[in-house]
Amino acid sequence: MPLSLVLEAQQRGSTGYVDRAVRCRLSDHGGDDHYGLLTELDTYGAALWLRWHGTETALLALPDCPVTGPGPGGEGCCLFADHPEAHTWQHAPEVTSYAS
Ligand SMILES: [Zn+2]
Ligand SMILES: [Zn+2]
Structure with missing residues (x-):
């Protein structure tokens, strides 16, 4: 996971800690879009996710x-x-x- 994304996730998350070994949390699936949980947000009931597709990544x-x-x-x-x-x-x- 790119360092710039790790830093951004750390800033936005509530714990300041982000595990760089992100794993896809979806059940076995056919599409190429993977979603890994990065960290909880301060907002109740929301979290920061990394979506990746090959080497394309997005924070959501x-x-x-x-x-x-x-x-x-x-x-x-x-x-x-x-x-x-x-x-x-x-x-x-x-x-x-x-x-x-
Ligand atoms: Zn569900
Ligand atoms: Zn996946």
């Missing part, structure tokens, strides 16, 4: 996915609102890492 501030698993006390989804593919409580994430 996205609201959390509000959909929870079935039943009382259902598991929350760890993705963002309107994400493609399945909710995280439906499928384990794929293991695609951003390699720069």
